[in-house]
Amino acid sequence: MSLNEFFHMGGYAAYVWSSYAIALVVLLANVVAPVRQRRKLFTQLARRARRERKKL
Amino acid sequence: MNTPSLSRAFGLLLWRDLTLAFRRRTELFNPLLFFVLVTSLFPLGIGAEPALLRAVGPGIIWVAALLAALLSLDSVFRSDFEDGSLEQFLISAQPLSILVLAKVVAHWLITGLPLLIVAPLLGLLLDLPTASIVTLMLTLALGTPVLSLIGAIGVALTVGLRRGGVILSLLVLPLYVPVLIFAANAVESAGAGLSIAAHLSLLSALLALAVSLSPLAAAAALKISLS
Amino acid sequence: MWHFFHQLGSPKHFYRIAGRWIPWLAVACVVSMLYGLYQGLLVAPTDYQQGDSYRIMFIHVPAAWMSLFIYVVMAGAGAIGLIWHMKLAEVVAISSAPIGASFTFLALITGSIWGKPMWGTWWVWDARLTSELILLFLYLGVMALYGAVEDKRTAARATAILALVGVVNIPIIHYSVEWWNTLHQGPTVTKFDTPSIDLRMLIPLLVMAVAFKLFYVVVLLMRARVEVLERERNTQWVRELVGSP
Numbered sequence: 241m242s243l244n245e246f247f248h249m250g251g252y253a254a255y256v257w258s259s260y261a262i263a264l265v266v267l268l269a270n271v272v273a274p275v276r277q278r279r280k281l282f283t284q285l286a287r288r289a290r291r292e293r294k295k296l
Numbered sequence: 297m298n299t300p301s302l303s304r305a306f307g308l309l310l311w312r313d314l315t316l317a318f319r320r321r322t323e324l325f326n327p328l329l330f331f332v333l334v335t336s337l338f339p340l341g342i343g344a345e346p347a348l349l350r351a352v353g354p355g356i357i358w359v360a361a362l363l364a365a366l367l368s369l370d371s372v373f374r375s376d377f378e379d380g381s382l383e384q385f386l387i388s389a390q391p392l393s394i395l396v397l398a399k400v401v402a403h404w405l406i407t408g409l410p411l412l413i414v415a416p417l418l419g420l421l422l423d424l425p426t427a428s429i430v431t432l433m434l435t436l437a438l439g440t441p442v443l444s445l446i447g448a449i450g451v452a453l454t455v456g457l458r459r460g461g462v463i464l465s466l467l468v469l470p471l472y473v474p475v476l477i478f479a480a481n482a483v484e485s486a487g488a489g490l491s492i493a494a495h496l497s498l499l500s501a502l503l504a505l506a507v508s509l510s511p512l513a514a515a516a517a518l519k520i521s522l523s
Numbered sequence: 524m525w526h527f528f529h530q531l532g533s534p535k536h537f538y539r540i541a542g543r544w545i546p547w548l549a550v551a552c553v554v555s556m557l558y559g560l561y562q563g564l565l566v567a568p569t570d571y572q573q574g575d576s577y578r579i580m581f582i583h584v585p586a587a588w589m590s591l592f593i594y595v596v597m598a599g600a601g602a603i604g605l606i607w608h609m610k611l612a613e614v615v616a617i618s619s620a621p622i623g624a625s626f627t628f629l630a631l632i633t634g635s636i637w638g639k640p641m642w643g644t645w646w647v648w649d650a651r652l653t654s655e656l657i658l659l660f661l662y663l664g665v666m667a668l669y670g671a672v673e674d675k676r677t678a679a680r681a682t683a684i685l686a687l688v689g690v691v692n693i694p695i696i697h698y699s700v701e702w703w704n705t706l707h708q709g710p711t712v713t714k715f716d717t718p719s720i721d722l723r724m725l726i727p728l729l730v731m732a733v734a735f736k737l738f739y740v741v742v743l744l745m746r747a748r749v750e751v752l753e754r755e756r757n758t759q760w761v762r763e764l765v766g767s768p
Contacts, residue, residue: 246565250575255640259579259633263586266629267738270622274745281752285765449688453681457671466667467685470660471692474699481706502695513688520680 299389306398313402316375327368328410334360335418346423353422354432354483360418361411361436362472365443366465368407372399372448373455373518382455383522392518393511400441400448400511408440424487431486435479438499445510446471452517475502534751535760537611541744548744552737559734563727570724576640577724583633585732586626587651589739590658591693593623597665598690601683610754611747613679616686617669618746622739624662630655650704654697661689675754 249256300308317324338356339349376382376399385395415436419429450468454460482495530536563581570577597619604612634652639645646652665682672678720728755761 249578250569252574252576252640255576255636256578259582259636262632262636263582263629266625270625270738270742271745273621274742274749277746278749278752281749281756282765285752285756285761289762289765449684453668453685454671460671463664463667463671466660467664470657470664470696471688473657474692474695477699477703481703498699509691513684517681517684520677520684523677523680 302390302394305390306394309395309398310402313399314405317402317406324406324410327364327407328414330367331360331364331411332414332418334363335421339422349422350424350487353419353424354428354487355480356422357415357418357432358435358439358476358480358483361415361440362443362469362476364411365407365440365447366468368403369444369447369451369464369468370461371407372403372444372451377455377522382518386519386522392515396448396452396514396518397507397511400444400514403448404441404444408436408444411440412436424483427489428483428487431483431492434492434496435482435499438496438503439475439479442475442499442502442506443472445506448514449510449517452514452521454521455518456521475499478502532609532611534610534614534755535758538748538751541748545741545744548737548741552734552741555730555737556734559727559730562723562730567723567727568721573641576637579633579637580724581727581731583630583637584728585735586633587630587655588732589735590623590627590630590655592736593619593626593739594658594662594686594693595690597623598683598686601679601686605680605683605687611751613676613683614747614750614754615743616683617679618743618750619739620662620665620669620682622742622746624659624666626735626739627655627659627662631659648704650697650701653704654700657696657700658693661693665689 247253335357338352342348342352373382376385385392388395412433415432416429419432424432447468450464450471451460453467454464457463478495478498482492482499485495486492531540559581563578567578569575597616600612600616600619603609604616631652634649634655635645638647638649638652665685668685669678669682672681752761752764
């Protein structure tokens with residue numbers, strides 16, 4: 241398959257590539273979400289640790 | 297003091313729920329009115345052409361019945377939850393699933409049975425053939441208990457939540473889909489003169505499954521919700 | 524060997540062990556996905572009926588398979604958590620829900636996009652797509668219920684019941700929708716299940732299925748680790764992890 245054929249997908253380029261693009265977005269979102277959750281949790285817990293240290 | 301037998305406990309609870317419901321007689325009509333109202337709105341929305349109404353009538357009536365059942369579900373456990381009786385059921389000597397079954401039967405008698413009785417009127421409003429109306433009543437007779445039973449699981453899961461009513465629809469409606477499909481299809485087939493034996497057997501199977509499993513699931517859910 | 528599994532049941536050890544496995548599984552996932560995409564987009568031949576639009580299948584079908592697989596895992600883990608009160612089973616169950624919902628959503632969207640050149644409309648009440656839609660609602664219901672209950676343990680147990688009720692219903696719903704579809708859709712032939720599929724098309728399909736499974740495991744472990752930290756936030760090992768003075 242030539243590069244040109246690859247991009248045009250027999251005329252169905254819009255359909256095929258948008259599907260793959262959406263798939264990429266969904267997969268990336270699934271990877272990013274736990275990373276952000278984790279960071280948020282760590283900031284929360286660090287803040288709590290600082291508060292508790294101040295109390296002592 | 298002797299613990300009453302299981303059947304006596306069932307009967308007592310059923311009678312109690314019915315008596316309580318009849319004390320607020322006006323509230324009994326709400327799901328019924330909703331049912332009639334929703335069905336009546338459709339011709340206004342899609343046009344009153346008789347052929348069209350006859351074609352979509354069975355589906356409309358069944359969707360309206362679904363929604364009316366959904367609306368009335370909250371009452372299954374709500375008042376008992378609020379006055380503490382539900383916790384008493386949990387710690388009683390009787391198996392919770394049987395008590396749940398009694399409450400669901402009461403609920404069906406109060407909300408499902410009236411739908412069944414009013415259905416012929418709605419069939420006339422939408423110009424359904426007689427065979428369809430008879431099948432409609434049959435499917436409602438088999439289907440509305442299933443709606444009450446499955447709905448009870450949903451209510452049991454959400455009874456302790458602050459805004460459980462909103463989630464209840466999301467939880468319960470997907471589970472209602474098979475009933476809707478088989479029932480509405482049966483009525484359509486009857487109108488076209490085809491056999492409805494398959495549909496009715498499937499609905500009966502759903503009913504048998506629901507009667508045996510739903511009380512158990514609802515009881516488990518209640519124990520979790522009230523923990 | 525048994526000691527390994529026994530350790531895995533403890534949140535603290537799970538956190539550590541999962542942390543070590545994630546990079547390797549991630550690499551395996553990326554490799555298989557790249558290979559699958561290469562095979563599917565470049566090597567597999569053009570279909571004589573559908574042209575190149577069928578290549579959407581390499582995303583759509585594995586996504587649909589995952590949507591069902593994850594629901595079963597979620598229900599199974601929920602059951603284990605319910606019966607044996609295993610914390611980790613509860614964590615696996617609730618961590619799986621958003622991933623399963625994503626795959627269901629992906630299956631629906633790609634199914635819809637594939638449907639446009641095939642059937643001419645953006646949405647068709649095809650049996651499989653309709654069942655997928657209902658599956659999405661089942662997932663959203665689980666996520667909504669979990670979010671509505673304050674105590675995590677109660678939430679986990681309630682959603683376990685819901686997931687189990689759902690898993691019993693999925694075959695019933697699927698059957699009823701298929702039955703309904705054959706009555707109403709008539710001769711709409713679904714290209715999704717052509718009995719004889721070219722081997723050059725089958726291979727990328729299976730490779731993508733494996734890649735998606737690996738992806739699920741990686742993301743599940745990531746989510747589960749965060750959930751474990753949340754639940755165990757007051758324990759000594761979490762405090763030390765976050766940063767003791």
